[in-house]
Amino acid sequence: MTHGFAELLMYVAPDRVRAANHTWLTRILQLLGANRDDASALALKPLWLSPNLLLSQTCGYPLMTALRGKVRVIGRPDYQLPHSANGNHCSLLLARNEDPRTELAQFYDSHGLINNEDSNSGMNLLRHRIAFLQRDGRFFASVSLTGGHRDSLRWLREGKGDLAAIDSVTYDYLARDASEEVAGLRVIERSALSPTLPYIGPVTLDAAQAERVRLLMNQALNELPEVAATLAIREVMPAREEDYLVLLDYQREAEHNGLPHIV
Numbered sequence: 001m002t003h004g005f006a007e008l009l010m011y012v013a014p015d016r017v018r019a020a021n022h023t024w025l026t027r028i029l030q031l032l033g034a035n036r037d038d039a040s041a042l043a044l045k046p047l048w049l050s051p052n053l054l055l056s057q058t059c060g061y062p063l064m065t066a067l068r069g070k071v072r073v074i075g076r077p078d079y080q081l082p083h084s085a086n087g088n089h090c091s092l093l094l095a096r097n098e099d100p101r102t103e104l105a106q107f108y109d110s111h112g113l114i115n116n117e118d119s120n121s122g123m124n125l126l127r128h129r130i131a132f133l134q135r136d137g138r139f140f141a142s143v144s145l146t147g148g149h150r151d152s153l154r155w156l157r158e159g160k161g162d163l164a165a166i167d168s169v170t171y172d173y174l175a176r177d178a179s180e181e182v183a184g185l186r187v188i189e190r191s192a193l194s195p196t197l198p199y200i201g202p203v204t205l206d207a208a209q210a211e212r213v214r215l216l217m218n219q220a221l222n223e224l225p226e227v228a229a230t231l232a233i234r235e236v237m238p239a240r241e242e243d244y245l246v247l248l249d250y251q252r253e254a255e256h257n258g259l260p261h262i263v
Contacts, residue, residue, distance in 0.1 A: 003035040004054040005047055010197050011169060013150055014177040020230040027220040028055065032213065053202045055213060060195055060244045061120035068241065072205040075214040075236040076196045076243070082175075083168035084196065087237045091125040091165040091191035094156060097184050101162075104189050105133050112140035113152045113161035117263055120247055122149065125191035126165035128250035131257035143263050150174075153181055165191065172232075192250060195243050199236065214238065 006029055008021040029036055034054055039047055048058050048067055055074070058067060078087045093104065101107055115122035130139045144161055146152040152164040153174070168190075174181045199217070201210060217236045221228040228234075254260065 002033060002054070003037055004052040005039040005042070005050055005056070006034070006036045006054040007039050007047060007056050009044065010057045010059070011173065013170070014173060016177060016230055017173050020227045024217075024220055024224060024227050024231065025055070027224060028213075028217055031216040031220060048200065051202060051204070053200075055199065055201055057197050057199050059118070059120050059197055060247050061124045062118050063198055063200070063241065064244050064247050065118065067200070070203055071200040072203055072210050073239050073241050073243075074199040074201050074205075074210045075217065076198050076239040077231075078234045078237050079169055079172075079196060080232045080234050081169060081172040083172055083190070084232075087196055087239070088193040089121070089168045089196050090193050091121040091129075092168050092171050092187050093126065093129065093189045093191065094153075094164050094166055094171075094182075094185045095162060095188050096156060096159070097186050099162065102188070104130065107163045107188070108133060108135070108139055109141045110162035111160075112143045112262065113146055113155050113164035114143060114262065115146055115149050115152050117145065120194060121167035121170075121191075122152065122165050123262055124247060124250055124254075125194060127254045127259055127262050129165075129189065129191045130262075131254035131259035134257065134259040137258055137260075139259060140262065145263070150181065153185065157181075157184055163188065169196070194247060194250075195239065198239055198244065211238075 006025055008025050012018045048056055076087050117123055133139055146155050149166050149170045155161050156164045214236050
């Protein structure tokens with residue numbers, strides 16, 4: 001029997017989303033006839049690049065920077081959520097309700113919050129959206145790295161920053177199941193659309209093998225309607241690495257508009 005690493009770690013909240021991902025992944029592996037090795041000692045990048053990888057999910061921006069040509073894209077989820085559909089999602093630029101500023105330009109010289117520097121939704125889409133508002137190569141007076149989208153939301157609620165870019169899937173899951181984590185916050189603007197976070201396997205997978213994994217992922221969703229409803233995934237759509245070139249276009253547009261870096 002095949003064995004290797006299989007982890008779906010991009011969306012781990014709320015608890016029922018994490019549990020649904022675990023149930024889905026367990027069924028996928030059963031259909032693949034594969035056993036799951038313990039990956040708890042691996043950070044994300046070593047996991048994604050491991051020759052023993054079976055299945056994981058990564059962010060689109062590192063896919064096009066650190067992982068390009070080194071993994072096989074299997075597919076991308078078609079979320080049925082308020083801010084995600086047709087295989088796309090976005091970033092939501094959030095501020096506190098009591099903040100009097102209502103337009104993005106008014107947040108110039110404010111305190112920005114991003115989850116990490118290689119995040120597409122937390123950094124790349126935000127950079128693209130604010131680049132035309134930069135002055136002398138900057139938009140924010142200061143930027144803090146929070147370590148995660150939920151941390152960015154908490155920091156924002158606690159007044160430790162003024163504006164944060166939050167992955168729309170994360171936001172919609174929390175708004176649905178843990179509304180206290182987004183309470184007191186409002187959307188200032190949405191970013192440009194972006195392909196949803198890709199599912200990946202090892203680069204050694206050929207196209208036919210990757211398609212088999214995608215079809216089995218969909219079979220598992222069809223067999224587990226409650227899981228599919230909790231995850232709000234209609235299907236795992238076909239996807240290619242080339243679908244994510246638009247994220248590098250966003251990077252280049254930000255650079256062209258004078259904002260190569262946020263931090």
